[in-house]
Amino acid sequence: xxxxxxxxxxxxxxxxxxxxxxxxxxxxxxxxxxxxxxxxxxxxxxxxxxxxxxxxxxxxxxxxxxxxxxxxxxxxxxxxxxxxxxxxxxxxxxxxxxxxxxxxxxxxxxxxxxxxxxxxxxxxxxxxxxxxxxxxxx
Amino acid sequence: xxxxxxxxxxxxxxxxxxxxxxxxxxxxxxxxxxxxxxxxxxxxxxxxxxxxxxxxxxxxxxxxxxxxxxxxxxxxxxxxxxxxxxxxxxxxxxxxxxxxxxxxxxxxxxxxxxxxxxxxxxxxxxxxxxxxxxxxxx
Amino acid sequence: xxxxxxxxxxxxxxxxxxxxxxxxxxxxxxxxxxxxxxxxxxxxxxxxxxxxxxxxxxxxxxxxxxxxxxxxxxxxxxxxxxxxxxxxxxxxxxxxxxxxxxxxxxxxxxxxxxxxxxxxxxxxxxxxxxxxxxxxxx
Numbered sequence: 001x002x003x004x005x006x007x008x009x010x011x012x013x014x015x016x017x018x019x020x021x022x023x024x025x026x027x028x029x030x031x032x033x034x035x036x037x038x039x040x041x042x043x044x045x046x047x048x049x050x051x052x053x054x055x056x057x058x059x060x061x062x063x064x065x066x067x068x069x070x071x072x073x074x075x076x077x078x079x080x081x082x083x084x085x086x087x088x089x090x091x092x093x094x095x096x097x098x099x100x101x102x103x104x105x106x107x108x109x110x111x112x113x114x115x116x117x118x119x120x121x122x123x124x125x126x127x128x129x130x131x132x133x134x135x136x137x138x
Numbered sequence: 139x140x141x142x143x144x145x146x147x148x149x150x151x152x153x154x155x156x157x158x159x160x161x162x163x164x165x166x167x168x169x170x171x172x173x174x175x176x177x178x179x180x181x182x183x184x185x186x187x188x189x190x191x192x193x194x195x196x197x198x199x200x201x202x203x204x205x206x207x208x209x210x211x212x213x214x215x216x217x218x219x220x221x222x223x224x225x226x227x228x229x230x231x232x233x234x235x236x237x238x239x240x241x242x243x244x245x246x247x248x249x250x251x252x253x254x255x256x257x258x259x260x261x262x263x264x265x266x267x268x269x270x271x272x273x274x275x276x
Numbered sequence: 277x278x279x280x281x282x283x284x285x286x287x288x289x290x291x292x293x294x295x296x297x298x299x300x301x302x303x304x305x306x307x308x309x310x311x312x313x314x315x316x317x318x319x320x321x322x323x324x325x326x327x328x329x330x331x332x333x334x335x336x337x338x339x340x341x342x343x344x345x346x347x348x349x350x351x352x353x354x355x356x357x358x359x360x361x362x363x364x365x366x367x368x369x370x371x372x373x374x375x376x377x378x379x380x381x382x383x384x385x386x387x388x389x390x391x392x393x394x395x396x397x398x399x400x401x402x403x404x405x406x407x408x409x410x411x412x413x414x
Contacts, residue, residue: 001139001277003311003414005381035141037177037274039313039377043388045329051236053183053228058216062225063232066209071342078334087338090329094339094372096232098327098391101177101239101377103272105143110270112181115236132386134379136274136313136412138141139277173279175315175412189374191321191366196354200363201370204347234370239315239377241410243281248408250319253374274412276279 004031004135011128012121015068015085017050017060020131021109021117027133028107036137038109039101043130046089046122048096054116067092067122089122096120104137142169142273149266150259153206153223155188155198158269159247159255165271166245174275176247177239181268184227184260186234192254205230205260227260234258242275280307280411287404288397291344291361293326293336296407297385297393303409304383312413314385315377319406322365322398324372330392343368343398365398372396380413 006027012018028038042049053059068088077087100117103110111117119129144165150156166176180187191197206226215225238255241248249255257267282303288294304314318325329335344364353363376393379386387393395405 005311005379005386035143037175037272037313039379041379041386043386043391045327045335045388045391050232051183052232056217056219059183059225059228062215062217063229066213066229070208070346075342077338079332079338081332087335090335091339091342094326094328097236098373099376099378100237102237103143103177103179103270105270110143110179110181110272112183112268115181115183130388132379132381134313134386173281175313175410188370189321190370194355194357197321197363197366200353200355201367204351204367208346235374238375240375241281241315241317241408248281248317248319248410250321250406253319253321 001138006133008131008133009128010119013126014124015121016064017118017120019054019116020119024117028104031135033104033107033135034138035106036104036135037101038104039134041132042098043132045093046086047129048093048098048120049100050096050118050120051115052118053114055114085124092122139276144271146269146271147266148257151264152262153259154202155256155258157192157254158257162255166242169273171242171245171273172276173244174242174273175239176242177272179270180236181270183231184224185267186231186236186258187238188234188256188258189253190256191252193252223262230260277414282409284407284409285404286395289402290400291397292340293394293396295330295392296395300393304380307411309380309383309411310414311382312380312411313377314380315410316375317408318374319408321369322362323405324369324374324396325376326372326394326396327391328394329390331390361400368398
């Protein structure tokens with residue numbers, strides 16, 4: 001049983017979903033991972049992780065729109081110092097995932113056919129985001 | 139330290155919660171699991187995992203109703219090709235869990251007295267769903 | 277590779293967020309944890325875990341207010357026997373986390389600078405809550 005850690009840096013273009021599945025697969029291949037558990041940790045409270053359909057790009061657009069309606073910038077928040085998009089960002093992060101642990105079988109993530117792993121940027125401006133990858137396996 | 143993988147297949151009856159705790163316990167017993175970590179991964183983006191009260195069935199009905207109000211079929215989604223229930227299904231999956239990792243102590247899940255593990259089907263029609271179980275422990 | 281289990285008990289003061297990060301760090305230090313994976317499991321369905329900003333206390337207040345608006349006590353729930361705050365509590369638990377797995381590098385949680393781990397109490401009355409900590413690492 002072996003462990004490995006990596007910090008994946010993703011540059012975002014403001015609010016929206018970025019598919020990071022290929023970066024994860026590339027690191028597993030570089031580490032010659034066999035069977036084990038891969039944990040992703042997003043080191044932010046205004047960006048998060050989400051598993052979604054990777055087939056129709058409209059699914060991502062609809063998800064972004066849903067979360068904008070659910071946590072609108074115009075709501076009466078106390079926390080306003082970091083801009084009107086910051087508190088909605090914290091809410092959206094709370095409603096999605098900061099962490100995902102994905103079983104890996106003989107080097108392959110056990111994702112379903114239509115599953116992709118996405119970084120969900122909640123701030124309006126582009127940001128540099130860091131995700132820790134932790135491998136534990138054979 | 140030992141690993142094991144299994145694919146659990148669940149037949150759903152359309153929208154709603156199915157308690158899968160006994161299937162998980164049965165597999166742990168079959169594997170003679172001791173102390174370790176059990177990870178569940180739902181291989182779908184229109185069904186998900188949820189931990190809920192297993193005492194009053196009305197809790198499950200109220201949860202289903204809450205999510206139907208939160209992500210109604212009648213909202214103006216772009217993604218419509220797979221039916222009016224598909225985009226709400228993706229939203230509900232995003233708001234709940236695709237993955238759960240449960241500590242196991244001497245063969246027993248460390249669930250609270252009233253906790254059950256449920257598969258949450260979000261599509262209207264019955265579906266065959268697959269959950270990967272990954273065991274890592276002694 | 278080594279495992280350890282612990283039950284952390286937290287006394288809450290009714291609805292709201294309690295920062296439990298220092299309790300987690302204290303246990304890791306006591307266990308002389310090196311590099312590995314720490315899993316937290318909340319043994320309740322009316323309290324949950326959440327990762328949030330630990331800088332401005334207004335973020336916690338805004339989060340609490342958001343979830344109260346999203347799952348109000350006044351909604352037409354069937355499940356009423358345990359009080360008007362119980363069904364909203366189950367909904368809020370479903371929308372946040374029952375479990376978190378955090379990579380640990382050389383004894384330190386890989387949290388971002390502003391990330392704190394919170395127990396989110398959803399019931400109105402103070403409660404005694406139990407969180408299982410599971411360590412797997414070197």
